[in-house]
């Protein structure tokens with residue numbers, strides 16, 4: 006028999022360190038700080054409106070781009086919240102999570118042989134999506150010394166004639182770093198001067214704790230070269246609904262729409278109805294969740310530093326990214342022993358690529374009670390090393 | 391009253407057992423300032439009491455609660471205040487509000503059992519001067535109190551890891 010598996014499927018790495026995670030599933034009494042999603046359930050208003058629409062028989066396909074009412078509401082929301090201007094008829098596509106939006110934008114932009122610069126540590130999908138599109142992912146390290154912000158000199162070092170695009174994600178998973186206007190201006194110069202495109206995953210935009218989120222596309226002349234990705238998963242605690250969106254200049258949007266039309270057809274209508282309700286009426290619920298994350302962040306980061314894990318203050322998302330250097334253990338050894346001996350699950354930073362080693366990703370989208378218990382177990386673990 | 395006070399109040403309302411230290415860390419307000427603010431809120435009687443939400447149905451001591459609506463003739467100069475104060479002095483009256491609509495006052499009353507509640511209403515509330523009409527609604531089951539749901543919610547399955 007021929008090998009059924011394509012070469013592309015071979016080259017993408019298996020996700021994370023499977024065995025270790027499978028172990029966590031079988032153990033009792035585990036407190037998991039390994040989950041990249043809100044611990045809240047979706048605000049009831051949102052659920053209720055989707056349930057009602059199902060009862061009314063709203064169960065069919067929508068237009069490829071998504072419900073017009075949703076795109077219209079989104080266009081207004083983006084303008085109000087981020088000063089972003091996208092035309093709801095030609096520049097927005099509703100997708101099945103940011104996950105799909107990411108894949109679409111990469112496939113719309115990247116040709117085989119193209120190189121894509123990826124700011125790392127980063128969310129695990131970027132590299133494999135580039136590979137699947139035939140491109141070559143090129144990691145660009147963001148260091149703790151730079152507060153995990155992307156540094157233009159490092160981008161320049163990795164630039165070649167084949168470079169086509171840059172992928173950034175701020176507020177960042179796994180570091181919690183955010184970019185401010187002046188950071189983005191430097192990126193704008195780099196992208197424009199070198200005739201590149203920017204894919205900006207802003208799924209954690211609403212989870213910015215100090216000041217306002219700055220969307221990449223509003224900076225300088227980046228708009229015409231930027232694909233803005235965002236979604237409902239994190240801000241509105243809607244991971245299971247699978248709704249995200251892609252915003253880009255018409256030409257890119259049209260290309261992405263072709264791919265979307267043939268591969269996904271449209272995002273699930275139940276999720277789209279829910280997303281519309283989220284925009285219409287769940288602002289207070291969202292703000293309450295964001296505020297709770299902020300309180301937990303302050304408590305958790307102070308706790309980490311107290312038990313001897315040095316941790317910069319993450320300004321966004323819901324991850325703390327402490328260093329384990331002081332313990333003498335590698336991030337994977339630390340995480341494995343912490344899980345086996347103290348039943349606390351965290352993700353070793355090296356899972357997120359270069360710059361992640363010697364760090365742990367701890368999601369604080371967990372009740373305060375569990376956070377304090379996790380801190381106390383971690384403290385005991387460290388004191389016994 | 392500023393944003394910091396509001397934040398402190400919201401946190402305490404959610405969990406009044408948090409220590410000042412814990413609240414200071416969470417809000418990034420210094421411990422000294424936090425303690426001063428809490429004292430000020432206590433002195434101003436904005437914070438009335440630190441208490442607990444208990445699901446008495448689970449305790450199963452047979453206690454019964456009822457909502458009592460009253461039509462009351464208001465008094466010249468005092469309106470409803472004097473009668474409301476008199477009513478509120480009964481231990482059995484757990485909450486008391488003045489409402490718009492068909493009835494004027496609404497009471498939440500608890501007693502050891504059904505007879506206890508009906509005796510209290512007929513002997514102490516109904517005969518009071520100025521009370522023109524009463525309507526008693528026995529509470530059969532409580533699903534939510536002060537923002538806290540009292541029914542058990544199914545735990546949803548959450549993956550221990552996702553990236």
Ligand SMILES: Cc1ncc(COP(=O)(O)O)c(C=O)c1O
Pocket residue numbers: 041101102103104105128174178206208236237238244247248249552553
């Ligand atoms: C940075 C980042 N981008 C995208 C996603 C995927 O989001 P969605 O649920 O919208 O597919 C995640 C989820 O963890 C993420 O952390």
